[in-house]
Structure formats: C-alpha cells, structure tokens
Amino acid sequence: MNIQFKKGVLELCVLAMLAKKDCYGYELVSAISKNIHISDGTIYPLLTRLKKEGYFTTYLQESTEGPPRKYYKITDEGRKMLEELTNEWYDFVDSVNIIIKEDTENEQE
Amino acid sequence: MNRSEFINNLRKSLVNIPAEDKEDIIYDYEEHFRLGVENGRTEEEIAKSLGEPRAIAKQYLANYTLEKAQESATAGNVFRAVFATVSLGFFNLIFVLGPFMGIVGVIIGFFAAALGITVAGIAVVIAIPLAPVLPEIIHVTPVVTGNPAAFIAAGAGLTCFGILFGIGVWYLTKYFYLITIRYLKLNIKLITHKEVL
Numbered sequence: 359m360n361i362q363f364k365k366g367v368l369e370l371c372v373l374a375m376l377a378k379k380d381c382y383g384y385e386l387v388s389a390i391s392k393n394i395h396i397s398d399g400t401i402y403p404l405l406t407r408l409k410k411e412g413y414f415t416t417y418l419q420e421s422t423e424g425p426p427r428k429y430y431k432i433t434d435e436g437r438k439m440l441e442e443l444t445n446e447w448y449d450f451v452d453s454v455n456i457i458i459k460e461d462t463e464n465e466q467e
Numbered sequence: 468m469n470r471s472e473f474i475n476n477l478r479k480s481l482v483n484i485p486a487e488d489k490e491d492i493i494y495d496y497e498e499h500f501r502l503g504v505e506n507g508r509t510e511e512e513i514a515k516s517l518g519e520p521r522a523i524a525k526q527y528l529a530n531y532t533l534e535k536a537q538e539s540a541t542a543g544n545v546f547r548a549v550f551a552t553v554s555l556g557f558f559n560l561i562f563v564l565g566p567f568m569g570i571v572g573v574i575i576g577f578f579a580a581a582l583g584i585t586v587a588g589i590a591v592v593i594a595i596p597l598a599p600v601l602p603e604i605i606h607v608t609p610v611v612t613g614n615p616a617a618f619i620a621a622g623a624g625l626t627c628f629g630i631l632f633g634i635g636v637w638y639l640t641k642y643f644y645l646i647t648i649r650y651l652k653l654n655i656k657l658i659t660h661k662e663v664l
Contacts, residue, residue: 398516406527407530410534
C-alpha cells in the first residue's frame with residue numbers, strides 16, 4: 359500500500375497517543391509503524407519539530423536496564439492542536455464518506 | 468547496514484546542524500537501536516525500517532534551516548531553507564524551486580530598474596549644471612539648456628522616484644521571504660515517496 363498523505367495525520371497520531379500517557383520515542387514509533395507504512399526514520403524528525411513548536415516537552419527517566427530513556431509529555435498547546443487536528447480529521451472523513459455513499463447509491467440506480 | 472554504520476552515516480550527513488542538536492538526534496537513534504535489539508530485532512532489520520540515514524538527515528536539515536529563516540528572514544537563511552526543502556524530494560523541485568527562482572528573477576529586475584532610474588536622475592542633476600563648463604563631455608540638447616531648472620527638477624524627481632521604488636522593492640522582498648517561509652512550512656508537511664515503506 360502506497361499512500362501519500364499530509365504529515366498532519368502523523369502529528370494527530372502522535373498527539374493522540376501522548377494525550378493518553380507519556381511515551382518514549384520507540385513506543386511511539388512502534389505503535390505508528392504497526393498500522394501505517396511509513397519509514398521509522400520519519401517519526402523522529404517529526405517529534406523534534408513538534409517539540410520545538412511547543413506541543414510537548416521531554417524529560418529523561420532513569421531506567422534499570424541502561425541509559426535514561428527520553429519521554430515525551432504533551433503540553434496544553436499540544437492538547438489544543440490535538441483537538442484541532444481531530445476535528446479536521448473527522449470533518450475530512452465525513453466528507454469523503456458522504457461522497458462515497460452518494461456514488462454507491464447512484465451506481466445502484 | 469548495522470547500528471554503527473547507520474549512526475556514522477547519519478552523523479556524517481548531519482554536517483550543517485549545530486553540535487547540541489546533533490547529539491540530541493543521535494541520542495534518539497541510539498536509543499531506538501538499543502530498544503529494538505532488546506525487543507529481539509536485529510540491527511540490520513532496525514536499520515532497514517528506519518530508512519536511509521541521508522534521507523533522515525535531510526528532514527532535520529529542512530526543519531533546522533526553516534527554523535533559522537523564521538528567526539531571521541535574511542536572504543541567506545531563506546535561500547538555505549528553500550534548497551533544504553527542495554532536497555527532500557522531486558515534487559518540491561517543481562513546486563518550490565521553480566516559482567521561487569522565477570520570483571527572485573523578477574525582484575532582481577525590479578532592483579535593477581530602481582537603480583537605473585536613480586542613476587539616471589542623478590546623472591541629469593549633475594550633468595545639466597556642468598554642461599556649459601564641459602561641452603566636449605556632456606552633450607545636452609538646446610531644449611535642456613533653455614530650461615535648465617525644469618530639467619534639474621525633473622532629474623531630482625527621477626532620483627527620488629528611483630529611491631522610493633527601491634525602498635518599495637525592498638519591502639516587497641521582505642514580504643516575499645515571509646510568504647516563502649510559510650509555503651515551505653506547508654511543503655515540509657507533505658510526505659515524499661522516499662519516506663513510504
């Protein structure tokens with residue numbers, strides 16, 4: 359499957375995950391690449407960019423199994439952006455569904 | 468490609484990124500490899516699913532140059548941001564570089580026109596008083612010698628117009644930089660074919 363779509367969708371996925379709980383990079387990357395066929399290397403630059411835009415902060419947490427892990431934590435700005443992107447996404451999906459439904463009904467006539 | 472090859476490749480490709488940011492980036496990928504191996508994956512498989520280090524570095528470079536251009540919209544910063552974004556993919560060559568160079572050409576033309584007009588005006592203002600003194604060098608028609616004041620005034624007017632025009636073009640250039648930066652931000656959000664597995 360080869361999809362071209364706006365990175366806004368990836369932003370939405372990352373923010374949605376972080377809204378539920380703080381995650382470390384590998385967690386986010388694994389969860390996303392399980393469902394979306396994108397090279398893992400795309401996600402880290404995205405995380406860096408979104409952090410610079412203030413949608414989340416990072417902190418290091420000591421780990422028993424090695425060097426400290428870098429955790430991402432969503433900010434209020436991030437939650438606002440999440441709401442915006444979620445609304446955009448549902449509007450988009452609704453519009454496409456309407457068009458698809460109309461087409462199917464026309465075909466059946 | 469194993470872990471150290473990948474990291475070295477990435478490090479080499481991140482040349483133009485400041486050291487502190489570079490170390491943050493490397494940290495992320497070292498952690499990624501470590502956790503991947505802990506989860507039972509091989510280094511080769513992890514490297515493969517990450518994609519090409521050079522492609523990854525280009526994304527960071529595009530983000531970095533765009534950030535710099537937003538902080539300070541100088542010609543150098545904007546040009547660097549444009550070229551870094553274009554390097555992300557072929558799509559950007561046509562839709563970013565093409566229009567950008569076209570507009571750059573127009574602006575250069577405007578500056579040249581403003582300069583030409585200003586120089587012409589100054590030339591008139593200087594030449595007319597000097598014409599009687601240096602007849603071999605400066606040739607003016609009888610119309611001009613009959614009304615030197617009018618023509619000097621016209622020359623001065625032309626100079627002022629040229630300067631104002633130049634100032635106008637300068638503001639236009641600043642505005643153009645801002646629009647370019649906004650357009651680049653939009654383009655960076657698109658995924659190129661290289662990033663899809």
